[in-house]
Amino acid sequence: MTEAAWGNGELARAVNRTGTETGQRLKYDASAVSHWLGGTSPSAKALPVVLETLARRLKRPITAFEAGFREMPTPADQSTDTVSGLVDLGSLDMDPSRRGVLTAGLYSVALTIPGWPDVVGRFARLRTDPHLRIGVAEVQAVVAMTERISDLDDQFGGRMARPMAASFLVNTIVPYLRADASENVRKAMLSAAADHCYLTGYMAVDERHDSLAQRYYTKALELAGHADDHLTYCTTLRGMSVQAVDLGHGSAALRLAEAASSASPQAGPRMRAFLAGQQAHALAQTGDRAGALHHLRTAEVAMEQAESKGKAFGSYDPATLSYHIAQVSYELGDREGAIRALRHSATIRPAVYRRGRMRHRSMLAEWQLEAGRLEEAVQNWHLALDDYPTIQSGRADDRFRSMLSATRPHRRNPHVRGLLDRARPMAGGQGRARTVREAMT
Known part of the structure; x- marks a missing residue:
């Protein structure tokens, strides 16, 4: 706690926030942390949440022994x-x-x-x-x-x-x-x-x-x-970086992207483009504008040199490069540039990538709404809903819920109401159906 510069209340609140990721509604307060410092331990379900909360703050793994909840180290399970x-x-x-x-x-x-x-x-x-x-x-x-x-x-x-x-x-x-x-x-x-x-x-x-x-x-x-197999090793590190940046952990994403780049000194142009594009996204999320733009240019040059055909999955293409340009632009505050790049990505993405099309159309709609372009946003959400019923994807569900949340302040608009009318039968489970009803009232 001293290393984290956290008091009892700050640690308790951080643990409660982390617990929501596992569906736990933790209600720890400063007195609970006082008990921990006095020698008690969190419950078996909450202990991993406490350790991960500290690890995120200190940017290194924290064991129960190191945190003071165990008298000696235990072998990894x-x-x-x-x-x-x-x-x-x-x-x-x-x-x-x-x-x-x-x-x-x-x-x-x-x-x-x-x-x-x-x-x-x-x-x-x-x-x-x-x-x-x-x-x-x-x-x-x-x-x-x-x-x-x-x-x-x-x-x-x-x-x-x-x-x-x-x-x-x-x-x-x-x-x-x-x-x-x-x-x-x-x-x-x-x-x-x-x-x-x-x-x-x-x-x-x-x-x-x-x-x-x-x-x-x-x-x-x-x-x-x-x-x-250097290629799959680097592809996996790159995928882990994509996961981290999507979750908002820019520093971890950058660490993973740089590890992938360091491990692939002889990578082909397509892999170099993806690694540079991913580094650009991570750098933009951490606020390094100059570094992000430098790596984005590196990705563009490598993409020009890339072969026309990659692996069946994990490959990099112009549509994904445009997506990276969109993400970097958005992170750096250029919303209009982000919208243009994401729209371009949508026009050149192969039709087979239905899930990606749904997610990116939803993202484009969210950005357009932020820019005050409500009717354009509704049009893209309708396009996203064209694909949504056929997709079994947690990330697609996230975009569906984001649509409901973003449109709630505009629910009296006839275009938005038509969108929500269409969304209601797609809500599926009772929880999501209730969310649609709430968005419309």
């Missing part, structure tokens, strides 16, 4: 074996009755990231299954399945596709990782598994299960290192 950890993670994710526990964790801004020198080429030799040998065909099957799941995710959202990905991870990929194989095939399978974990983490982000996403991302980093 996770498997040290990469493949066993995948089984534990995927099996929990497959079980609907246990998924709530898995997804209730907090996003950690001080997560320890395994560095490239720590993971590269260090895959422990496993006891292989003498009854199963894999070759190139099995690797190709995993790659193809991951691409198909990625296509479904793009069209319908992570909530629909992720259970399939978790099941495929446990039932097919893990046995392949334990099978007998040549060295080249084994590395190729590790690389394919890393891609699959990265995609599964990305879909967890889409559901707003951010702590779970971090666990999948960390496994992807480990697998990519074991496979000597």
